[in-house]
Every structure is written in structure tokens, then in C-alpha cells.
Amino acid sequence: MNLQASAATQTDAPGQLETLTADQTQWVAQVFRACAGAIEQRIHGKRRVIELVLASVFAGGHVLLEDVPGTGKTALARALGQVIQGTSSRIQFTPDLLPGDVTGVSVFDQKAGLFEFHAGPIFANVVLADEINRASPKTQSALLEVMEEGQVTIDGKSHEAGKPFLVIATQNPVEQAGTYRLPEAQLDRFMIKTSIGYPDEAAMIRILRGERSTQEPLKPVVTTNSITQAQSFVLKAHVSPLVADYAVRLVEATRRASEVRLGASVRGTLALVRLASAWAVANGRHYITPDDIRDLAMPVLAHRLVLEPEAEFDGVTAQQVIGQILLDIAPPQENGVA
Template sequence: MSSETSPQRPSASETLTPEQAQWVAQVFEACADSIEQAIHGKRRVVELVLASVLAGGHVLLEDVPGTGKTALSRALGQVIQGTSARIQFTPDLLPGDVTGVSVFDQRAGTFEFHAGPIFANVVLADEINRASPKTQSALLEVMEEGQVTVDGHTHEVGTPFIVIATQNPVEQAGTYRLPEAQLDRFAIKTSIGYPDDAAMMRILQGSRAEREEIRPVVTTAMVTQAQQFVRRVHVGPVVADYAVRIVEATRRASEVRLGASVRGTIALVRLASAWAAAHGRHFVTPDDVRDLALVALAHRLVLEPEAEFDGVSAEDVVGRILLDIPVPQENGGA
């Protein structure tokens, strides 16, 4: 795609036009097609990650080793012609190893900031739950505000900026559970899973060089513009009310000690807006909210110990809520 073909940015008071929505859909489709060269047979996961990018959110991948989490992060950085960084989280990793440090320059007599690996467009935080809570907390500011503060000085990380964090759900020895405040900063939580037989055959028949050589299809500037367009997608009162009722139900559920936050509600609506634009629509429908509620809300719930003991999962709770609350029939564009 060419940046010259992108439509003009809407003003703060304008809603997205159908033409602008179609352009976002073209960007989305081109990126998804290119990433699928590295991640075979996982179109749904690829689209969820891209929707999170368009919504300006971050992704938590909880999966066993060897399912392509690193390949997905690398491919995303390649298709948007952005910078990528991989941080291997370990118990001895320090906050400065993530954000950067100030080093004293003896010649100049001043401190010079040396940026850490967090200053990239796509940051893979590999096995994030292996780092200490202090190091994990170094990501709180940058994930929320796109900046880091070191020695009282604030440094912008630039746009687009997305953190793709991974954690192994099987091996828990030597890990630290992610605090609720950290989990709440991830727009979605999902998993890649093992490929099916057909995808596995394509992986075996292709070379590693073919999987790793992903052709750039857009620029970081185009992604940033697409993010701005997503903010102008029309969200009607019926759709907004449906999202609020779902979130409120998570707070009233008997199995839940702490329901989805206000940040979770905002993330759900933004993701639905990105999903709508990614499919060429300038308005959100209730089905967009329903399609994304599970990945956007489940990881934000804190269950009662008795419910966990009985084998109830957060996904079960959200799934039951989606069945209990009827989907509005009104058109989201009304």
C-alpha cells in the first residue's frame, strides 16, 4: 500500500467516513495477509492482535513454548516497517534494563539518557511473569501513557507503540503472578495455540528464511493514521449501553470478587471500534462488542477463591454473561 492513497485525517469533531473506514480495512487486510506468512492457520489471533494495535492497546499471550509468539511479534514489526525489541524477562532483570538509565558524561559534566529496549514500536516482553514485581511495574507508565520517567525526566517512546507480553501457563516455578493493575493495561489476552495439520504441513514444507522474511506493506505513519481514524468510529448509544451492561454484569457475578474496570470498558469499546473499521464499517454494531468481550474482559476479572476451587474460569463467567444479556437488534449506525 502507498501512503499517498490514504484519505485525509478527520478533525476532532468529525466521525469516520465510509471511505476512511475502507482505507483502514485495506491496511488491516494487507497486514494480516503478510503476517500469515509467518503464523500459518491463525488468522483469528492475527486479526485480534492487529485490532489491538489499531485500538492503541497491548496484548498478553498466554501460551506454551514454541507456538509462534516471538514470530508473531517480529512479523508485526516487519509489516509496519517499525522497530522491534525483545526483552527476556528473568528474575534478575532490573527496571533500568527495560526503560534505560542515565549515565554521567564526565566530559560534559551532565547525565545522558541511554534508552532501553522499551523504545521500539513493537516490544516483545517474553515470559513477563518471570521478572520481579518491581521490574514488571516499570512497564505500567509506558503502557498507559507512552512515556517513561527516569531520574525525573520524561521520555516519549513514540507511536505506534505496542507491548506483546507472553507468559507460560504451565510452568509456574520461579514466576510472579501479574498484578491486577498490570493485567488491566492489556487490551486483550489470548493465545495462539498449536497449528492444525494443514498449517503444520505448510510450516514443514517452507524454509525458515521464508517464514522470517516478511515483506513490509505499510509504514508506521500509516498505522498511526489508522489509529486516529479508529477514534472517530461512531459508537451509538445502544452499542455503548450494551458494552456497559456487560461490564456491569461482571461486577455483579457471584463468582467474581473484582469485576472489569472503567479502563476495561473503554478498552472494549475501542477494540470494537477498531474491529468495525477493520471490516470497512464507520460505525460499531453490538456484534462487534460481543465478538471481543471475552478477550477484552476475562483477564481483568478476579474470581472468588471458592469459584476457582470449583474450577470456574473468568472465561466461563464472561461467556455466561454474553448468553444472559440479549444482543440489541438496533443497527449500530443509527
Template sequence: MNTQPQTDSTAISPEQAQWVARMFSTTADAIEQSIHGKRRVVELVIACVLAGGHVLLEDVPGTGKTALARALGEVIQGSSSRVQFTPDLLPSDITGMSVFDQRAGAFEFHPGPIFANVVLADEINRASPKTQSALLEVMEEGRVTVDRTSHDVGTPFLVIATQNPVEQAGTYRLPEAQLDRFMVKTSIGYPDQAAMTRILQGDRSHQQPLSPVVTTGMVTQAQDLINRVYVSPLVAEYAVRLVEATRRANEVRLGASVRGALSLVRLASAWAAASGRHFVTPDDVRDLAMPVLTHRLVLEPEAEFDGVTAAQVLGQILLDVAAPQENGSV
């Protein structure tokens, strides 16, 4: 495992950024033993962990969502859990509940599956809105409150929620306010031809437990370093102009929120450190705008009827809004 660097209260140093980059690359390499040919998705998920966010995967069944969550938990030497969302799932099935202990004469809290470092919420849109809200509250607060007692879920903490884009029967659509709580929305997709051939020829590496390559303590330390990545005023202004442009677009009824702008800059900070830099560049913001902002846009009904997509609108905004001519360094 990588040796942890010394940290202080100052801005992240180039040496510390290089340490984060080595840890990031090592973690991605290890996960790729289970998820073949999906480097970009793997890196986005790891960056979300470092940025303290959560991921929404919109994918058809059988593309490796469970394997990704399990592999991430294994390589960071953390815990992982999986919750299959169904219409009869109750909030307490996720958060846990207090059970009366007759011998002690008191209620004892029994934690639910949300108390893990990596939680896979499979088919989140099949649960009732009340159950969805219980999960999303934990995502925002990082703790569970039962009988007026708070219980921290610990760090690092990542929720990977999934929903099937094809089958909508018996589902409850996630409201925009709940979608906004996910830092990134992406998809794994089917494996490419080479990866599929390896699987069909008997490669079972994706089913084998992975050895830890980092620790949860190292991940937490990297998260602290991400907070100190330098974001220049011009880069921050570029992110603001992109977000404001989503609100002015004719096809958009509801643009990206303040939380969306914060998520974009924070994920860009993690992306910069993962690249070995102690500062964010305009290219970091530009490269991450699609997975961070697309799911936050609500289009006008007329635009949807005409076949316009949020990705098309954001793609045009990225072309129209000029990036600052600087590298973002101090």
C-alpha cells in the same frame, strides 16, 4: 503501499473506514506469511495496535510469539525489540539509564529496548514486581521518566507480553491491577496440521524478513480515525450492561473495571473500521468480549475450587444479556 486518505475533524467517513479495512487486511496477509493458520490472533493483535492497546499472550514456549512481534514490526516498517524477563532483570534494563559522559561533563540518556514500536516482553511473570511495574508504567503513560526528564517512546507503541501457563516455579503472578492494563489476553496455540506439515517439509518463510506493506505514519493516522468511529448510545449501553453483569455474577469477586469497558468499546471501534464500517455494531462488542474481559475477572475461591472458569462465567453473561436490536449505524 496504500494511499493515505484525507482526514478532518469530523466523524470517520465510509471511505476512510474502507481505507482502514484495506490497510488492516494487507497487514494481516503479510504477517500470515510468518504465522500460518492463526488469522484470528493476528487480527486481534493488529486491532490492538489500531486501538492503542497492549496484548498478553498466555502460551507455552515455541508457538511463534517472537515471530509474531518481529513480523508485525517489519510489515509496518517499524522497530521491534525483545526482552527476556528474568528474576535479576532491573527496571533500567528495560527503560534505559543516564550515563555520565566525561568529555561533555554531563549525563547522557541511553534508551532501553522499550523504545521500539513493537516490544516483546517474554515471560513477564519471571521478573520481580518492581521490574514488571516499570514496564507497565510505560505501557500506561507512553513515556519514560529518568532523572526527572521524560522521554516519549513514540507511536505506534505495542507491548506483547507473554507468560507460560504451565510452568509457575520461580514466577511472580501479575496482580489484577496490572492485568487490567492489557487490552486483550489471548494465545497463539500450536499450528494446525496443514501449517505444521508445511514447516516440517522445509517451508522457512516464517524465518525470512518481511517487506513493509504499510508505514508507522499510516498506522498512526488509522489510530486517529479509530477515535472517530461512531458508537451509538444503544451499543455503548450494551457494553455497560455486559460489564455490570460481570460485577453482579455470583461466581465473581471482582468484575471488569471502567478501563475494561473503555477497552471493549475502543477495540470494537477498531474492529468495525477493520471491517470497513464507520460505526460499531452490537456484534462487534459481543465478538470481542471474551478476549477483552475474561482476564479482568477475579472469581470467588469457592467457584475456582468447583472448576468454574472466567470464560464460562462470561459466556453465560453473553447469553443472559440481550443485545440491542439495531446495527449501530448513524
């Protein structure tokens, strides 16, 4: 399938922001559906999760999958790396993993008399950070720069990680022995946090029937250049003042909630709008609706909240706080699109 971008860039007028054309919108939606359909060959009955992960890719964000063992977290990440015709790597996080094992190190070449940089597995288009919470905080911090800026600085020299660049991390919420809780700064760099969950009966039967075929890698359906082009198109999606105001009011409410010690950050607000842009374009629209913001608020904002100790003791969860905020703050009745 040829999914190269062919739509020309259109500009309203000199000095104005570029607008998203109908051809560009439909092309992104086509790429999105092709990728989702390919990944669904491996992850049955979880179309919503697949689309959330893909929307994060199109929005240029990173993904944190938190779920019990054996639900397909690693399989989803591996399938994503296979459908994108680029480089992929897997890092198995363990307590003895060092930062240099992730980013790479400079090694002295005696013949040349110079230090030569040996890139680590973080230099790939799709990086699977498996069981990320098993590594020490020092090793986890090695991801902070590259997840935010797409580069790694070693011995004062910056090295580009490549484009597109996606970290899809997994962690197990059940086993806490030998794990380190992700710090807030690390969590904030993930655009979404979601889970796959157990498949239903029909999906489980399809999994059993196709067990042999799961050992074969998926064929790439889209190139890295196409993903990069799709990301640039997503940035052109129209965000009306009404929709932007709704997103800001939701985030502000997380900071005022009595159960919350630390609300969603500015990065969280930007992530919400960017993901909504990707979600809208992937569904064939050049503009964001209030429903896009509402539907995506939970996976984008919940993991960014730090609750008060008293609230945690009472069994309050971040998901409950976000759910109540969505009930309290009414969305605008119009999209603000002429």
C-alpha cells in the same frame, strides 16, 4: 504497496465530532488486510488471532499472549514488528532483569559534567516482552507508566516512547517455577489476552514446507505514520447509544457476578469499545454493531476479572463467567445507526 493515507478529513459541522468517511474506512480496511496477509505467511491457520492482535494495534492497545511453548507466540510478535516499518525490540524477561534494563538509565558524563540518558529497549514501536512473568514484580512495574502513558520518567524527566507504541508480551501458563504472577494493575493495561493454540494438520504441513523461508524477515508493508493515521480514523467510528449501553451492561454484570471478587475496570470498558471500533473499521464499517461487542468481550474482559477463592477452588474460570454473562444479557436488536 503504497498504503499512505490519502482520504481527507471530513467534519459534520463546526463544534461536532468528525465522522469517518467511506474512503477512510476502506483505506483502514486495506491496511489491515495487507498486514494480516503478510503475518499469515509466518503464522498459518490462525487468521482470527492475527486479526485480534492487529485490531489491538489499530486501537492503540497492548497484547498478552498466553500459550504453551512452541505455538508461535514469539514468531507472531516478531512478524508484527517486521511488517510495520518502524523500530522493534525484544526483551527476554528473567528473574535477574532490572527495571533499568528495560527503561534505560542516566549515566554521568565526566567530560560534560552532566547525566546523559541511555534509552533502554522499551523505546521502540513494537516491543516484545518475552516470558514477562519471569521477571520480578519490581521489573514488571517498570512497564506500568509506559504502557499507559507512552512515556518513561527517569530522574524526574519524561521521555516519549514514540508512536505508535505496542507491547506484545508472552507468558507460559504451564511452567510456574521461577515465575511471578502478573498483578491486576499490569493485566489491566493489556487490551486483550489471547492464545494461538496448536495448528491444524493442513497448517502444520504448510509450516514444514516453508521452514526455510521463515528464517527470512518479512518485508514491511505499512509505515508507522500509516498506523498512527489508522488509529486516529478508528477513533471516529460511530458508537450508538444502544451499543454503548450494551457494552456498559456487560461490564456491570462482571462486577455483580457472585463468583467475581473484582470485575472489569473502567479501562476495560474503554478498551472493549475501542477494540470494537478498530474491528468494525477493519471490516469496512464506519459503525460498531452489538455483534462486535459480543465477539470481543471474551479476549478483552476475561483477564481483568479476579475470582473469589471459593469459585476458583470449584474450578470456575473467568471465561465461563464471561460466557454466562453473554448468555444472560441480550444484545440490542438494532445498531442504532440511522
